[in-house]
Amino acid sequence: MKHAIDSGGLEPPVSPSMTSRIRLKHLQAFRAIVNAGSITAATRMVNLSQPAISRLLAVLEEELGFKLFYRRGRRLVATVEGQSFFRRIEGTLSGIDDIPSIAADVRVNSYGRLRICSIGPLLLGDYLPKATARFQGDFPDAKVTMEWRRREDIDEWVSSRQADIGFTLLPIESNSVTWRKLITVRAVAIFPKGQCFDGRETVHASELRDETTVLPKQNVRLRQYSDAAMFGDQGDMRVDIETSTAVTSCHLVANNVGVGISDPFSVSGLGRDRLGIARLEPELTLTYCAIWPKDREPSQQAMDFLDAVAQVGGEFFEAFPEACPV
Template sequence: MAQLSVPRERIRASVDPFAAAISYPPVAAGSLSQPASSTALAASSAGSQWRRACDLFMNKAFDASAIRNSYREQCPMNLRHLEAFRAVMLSGSVTQAAQSLNLSQPAVSKMLAELEHQLGFQLFLRSRGSALTVTPEADAFFYEVERSFSGIAALKRVAEDIRNMATGTLRIAALPALAVSFLPRVIAAFRETHPGVTVQLQTRSSSTVRQWMANQQFDIGLATPARELPGISMERFLRCPGACVLPAGHRLAAKDVIRPADLEGEPFISLALEDGVRHRIDRIFEDAGVQREMVIETQYAMTICALVMQGVGCSILNPVTAADYAERGLTVRDFAPEVHFEYMLFTPKLRPMSQVAAAFIAVLVSHRDAMFGSDAG
């Protein structure tokens, strides 16, 4: 088969506009009136392609600003660039900087060059056989870099403190029965191992504590049981039998266990009507057919203890508060049949528990077990 003989220039022109323009220059203006041959048309088309290619090449390829912007987008400045620059500024040489960063000297030099491209100005003047010369721009930039690294160091310290629970704030809300006597001991023990943690303790009624916890205002809440509330995790913290408290030298002090019949006709200081335990105590005496002399009703157990110590009467209340006042001379005895006091531990459900709160709860449970036994929870 015979082979077609096509000039090499014609083949190049079909795929390369630059080659086409060289092989077939633009047609002269006067020749446009003449019938266009296939060769002339090809040359004219190639010339147009040449002009467009030159415009694109000159506008884009040699646009220094576009080149710099493209490079910055492809090689964004990062912390490693700044670390390399800072190491050179502090050590005075690329070699020592590379050693301090455990990198090779070429790697540090490359990062410096990338950083200079990113910044758009020169950081060092380089000359063969002499040390780097720091530019005034580098001095100004180094001042801000040092400020940034100081901030990073501070962040690292804060993160370490948070990780080690050496700092932070713990917000606790509790009813008086636990806040006045029990919690101070727990907080003191907790701060021995976490001295940097600030503890905020608010003492309110159980209903207020539960409402605060539902509003996610506190990390830990201790209060009496209630129906399930939205936004709160609730678990039993302490369930313990009540104790009978008597004035010092009372006729019943010789007994180990006080029973309802023993309190027949005795002046009695009772919990307030809104306290759920009050109704259970009243039912015990009603079932036993015992009449007490109700002299005072009050809301808080610590107020009852103070009144009993003054000889106003006797009472039955939670053993946590009773044990605290026993150290001050209050007589505390077991009471039968048992009437239980129950307290719940509340935590917010809508946000995760902090490490500090978890550590405090561990101390809280440890003190509870030491005081009442592990089965008290």
């Protein structure tokens, strides 16, 4: 799965007058360099020579009016503007890549492809994978595309119809989507099996700060809640290891790196045989939802998938009672 790159909210202006010479081949060459890290490696991805890719990149930068890469040793690294531009065109290019499979679906008049985007915890844990398995069991001819996206990007992907449904964390800040609540859970304390808090049913967040702490970075909403619970009005205190996702934090804790706080969905991908889990005090609740474009009702296929998600949600607390809100 491709990981979106955080550009700090900076979006390069692209006016229609700037794009007169830009063609699909320019964008495909740009994507290849981003993914490969060099023009040499990119040649194998787009089957073009190095001079051809260099010319395409030069034209694209000239038309856009900003540099897309800078050199770091032998690698080409996207500039802040290049990262932001990539985020905005990635979905379009992915859609173009899907044209052959879309055409095949139309030719055989099959059940259409359902495009889903989701934040990491729901997709990388067991929640959406189990729902997808149930959905496929009911509709074996269904085609599904699933994309991991940052919470900040989910609204845009759905409102621009790059995805039929999005799964994310409330609150929703966009006015261009409609949302439906799925499930409210409480965050849990996580720790290595057989160490420190093992055997405890409840752990207070303040107890974690005296251990080696593993938490997501501050731009992740769970981290913001965790800081308030662990440190109170003392502000952001020592956090030993920061990660980009709660899923990564869970894997580090499972490998005896430290302790932390996680949403229960990220925990579900590892399970109790690898990770110690306890009810967290004070209670930190997280509410997740499904979203779709405001001006379009979900298809029957999308509604069928949401039914499968609801069934899995109803069973989740049986497996993880620590995550059940009071």
